Amino acid sequence: MLECKDPKHPLTTAEIHVVDFINENIGKIASLSINDIAEGAFVSNATVSRAIRKCGFSSFFAARFHLAQEHAATDNQIQANRVLAECYDECVRTVEKINVNDIQAAAQHIIQAPRVILLTRSISRGVAEYFCVQLISLKCNSMVICDSEIMERMDEFLKPDDMIIVLTLYNTTPDLTEAVKRARKVGCFVVTCCCRLGTDLQQLSDITIFGYSASKPGVRKAGFSSRIPLMIITRCIAQYIALIKEPDAARLLLEQEML
Numbered sequence: 001m002l003e004c005k006d007p008k009h010p011l012t013t014a015e016i017h018v019v020d021f022i023n024e025n026i027g028k029i030a031s032l033s034i035n036d037i038a039e040g041a042f043v044s045n046a047t048v049s050r051a052i053r054k055c056g057f058s059s060f061f062a063a064r065f066h067l068a069q070e071h072a073a074t075d076n077q078i079q080a081n082r083v084l085a086e087c088y089d090e091c092v093r094t095v096e097k098i099n100v101n102d103i104q105a106a107a108q109h110i111i112q113a114p115r116v117i118l119l120t121r122s123i124s125r126g127v128a129e130y131f132c133v134q135l136i137s138l139k140c141n142s143m144v145i146c147d148s149e150i151m152e153r154m155d156e157f158l159k160p161d162d163m164i165i166v167l168t169l170y171n172t173t174p175d176l177t178e179a180v181k182r183a184r185k186v187g188c189f190v191v192t193c194c195c196r197l198g199t200d201l202q203q204l205s206d207i208t209i210f211g212y213s214a215s216k217p218g219v220r221k222a223g224f225s226s227r228i229p230l231m232i233i234t235r236c237i238a239q240y241i242a243l244i245k246e247p248d249a250a251r252l253l254l255e256q257e258m259l
Contacts, residue, residue: 001023001026002019002022002023002026002063002067003019004019004054004055005054005055005056006053006055006056009054011051011054012047014041014047015047015050015054017041017042017043018041018043018047018051018052019055020041021040021041022037022067025040026067029064029067029068030067030068030077030078030081032064034048034049048060059088059089061081061089062085062088062089064081064084064085065081065082065084065085068081086214087228089212090211090212090213090228090229091228091232094211094212094228094229094233095232097211097212098209098210098211098232098233098236102207102208102209103209103237103240105207106191106207106237107237107240107241109191110135110142110163110165110241111241111244111245113140113141113163114141114159114161114162115141115159115162115163116140116141116142116143116162116163116165117142117144117158117163117164117165118131118132118142118143118145118165118166118167119145119146119151119164119165119166119167119176119179119180120144120166120167120176121146121173121175122173123227124167124168125146126227127167127227127230127231127234128146128167129144130231130234131165131234131237131238134234134235134238135238138241138242138245138246140241145179151175151179151182152175152178154179154182154183155185155186158182158188159186160186160187160188162183162188163189163190163191164179164180164183164188164189164190164191165190165192165193166180166190166192166193166194166201167193167230168192168194168201169194169196169213169226169227169229169230170194170195170196170199170213171199171200171201176201177199177200177201177204180192180201180204180205181204190205190207191207191208191209192204192205192207193211193230193233193234194208194209194210194211195213195229209233211230211233212229213226213228213229
């Protein structure tokens with residue numbers, strides 16, 4: 001059962017409604033969304049989140065996963081809630097790790113660079129290609145390179161004012177490091193987006209923007225949610241550029257997303 005664990009900050013009347021609603025529907029908690037609970041308790045989503053935190057959980061997803069395990073949810077429901085909780089954790093931890101100054105600096109260099117080259121390998125290619133589309137829509141000249149043979153010849157066509165952005169989860173591909181070494185010799189500005197500290201790329205880059213990726217061998221092997229951090233980082237950069245270059249359109253987009 002859900003109960004307040006914060007005696008210094010007791011539940012408000014609205015938060016009590018949240019806890020009562022959850023406890024009354026504890027048997028189906030595994031399939032309830034935060035919207036379902038807010039509507040059932042006649043409160044806002046924010047009130048649900050506050051009540052959950054006062055009951056000792058870091059997030060709604062963590063609470064739902066814990067309560068689902070305790071109250072006879074099916075194995076499939078428990079596993080689905082585990083996935084959602086882990087995705088939420090990746091998102092929150094990535095946002096917490098991002099340095100705002102690095103986002104601003106990377107965006108300014110993208111705007112000023114005559115050409116932005118995105119380097120990536122493997123499944124991260126999908127993130128790079130989407131980021132490239134975003135940059136092109138923002139009138140930034142960009143391209144994706146994911147072929148190791150082209151990376152080996154990068155110094156033949158790079159120019160000093162080109163900008164390099166590397167997208168990699170753990171920098172386990174030597175091709176990327178070697179390509180960046182060639183770019184540095186030419187004089188290119190390098191930004192790396194990565195989820196591992198202390199890599200060779202970090203030492204070679206002008207800016208390294210870190211995300212958080214859960215170390216789950218099964219998930220990493222499948223290549224699923226571990227790309228979420230790279231998507232968050234690139235979205236932050238693209239959206240910040242949009243605010244700078246097209247503030248009215250960007251604000252309208254944000255307002256539409258909030259509806």
